[in-house]
Amino acid sequence: MTGLLLLIPVALGLGLLGLLAFIWCLRNAQYDDLEGAANRILLDESAPPPPPGVRQAVAEASPDPR
Template identity: 75%
Template sequence: MTGLLYLIPVALFLGGLGLVAFIWSLKSGQYDDLEGAAWRILQDDDQPRS
């Protein structure tokens, strides 16, 4: 039972930390262009060897 006194605040802290990281990633534009990376991988940018 005393273990819960330690685990509940730790779990709440880690959950809050994850929420802050997610909100930061939204505000910094990490999810703005979801399809761009999928199309960029299909483009052939390699130069032919001469």
């Protein structure tokens, strides 16, 4: 019986903590775009081209193809 005096408040506290975490997720738009991440991993996006300085350095470092 004394165990229930400890377990009931602990269970209620954990339930309240879970409810607060769920409300926080809703308010911070965590559930707004559920399919975006799933689709984003499937779509091929080309990488942006390197800056001109990098292209020039790579061209100078590579041997002449002739």
